[in-house]
Amino acid sequence: MGVTKTGLFTKQQNDIANMAKALAHPARIAILQHLVKINACIGGDLVEELGLAQATISQHLKELKAVGLIQGTVEGTSICYCINPKTWMQYRNLFDKFFDSSISEGGCC
Template identity: 70%
Template sequence: MGLTKTAIFTERQNKLAQMMKALAHPARIAILQHLVKAQVCICGDLVEELGLAQATISQHLKELKNAGLIQGTIDGTSVCYCIDPKVWNEYKVAIDAFFVSYVNKDGCC
């Protein structure tokens, strides 16, 4: 049916999956990497940097904003985007905790 059964899973599982989803596209990875590098929040240069249409970039930016990972501040006619340090860290911690939870006891099947 194409509809994820969120009710079945724990809130943690749903949240973690949603975090991953926000990062599950190369364009969004590229946007974030660009923001990491540029620090000084750049905006629609992304349209030139990546080879995607302005509408497409805007859509990805919206998703990243919904995910909380970036903030946008209006600066004249343009919009200045930057990473939200707090949310970025939340992601980092949550995802790291997931990966750390597994310790290889080497006894597989």
């Protein structure tokens, strides 16, 4: 069916899954890494940086904006993107908490 039964799971589980989904494409990882590196913002250099069509990059940017990981400010005819520090920290904390469990080394059963 391709449709996730979100009703079966807790809000936290759906949250983590949605965050992971936002990161589940190398182009979006590349965009985020580039923004982290350049610190300040960029316009459509991203289209040159990555080798994808402008329409495709725009779509990925839209998704990242939708989950709040990046923000864009209009800069004349172009748009300047940068990491949204607040959401970035939220992601970091949620994944931290998720992975911060002591796993037994004993193996199965």
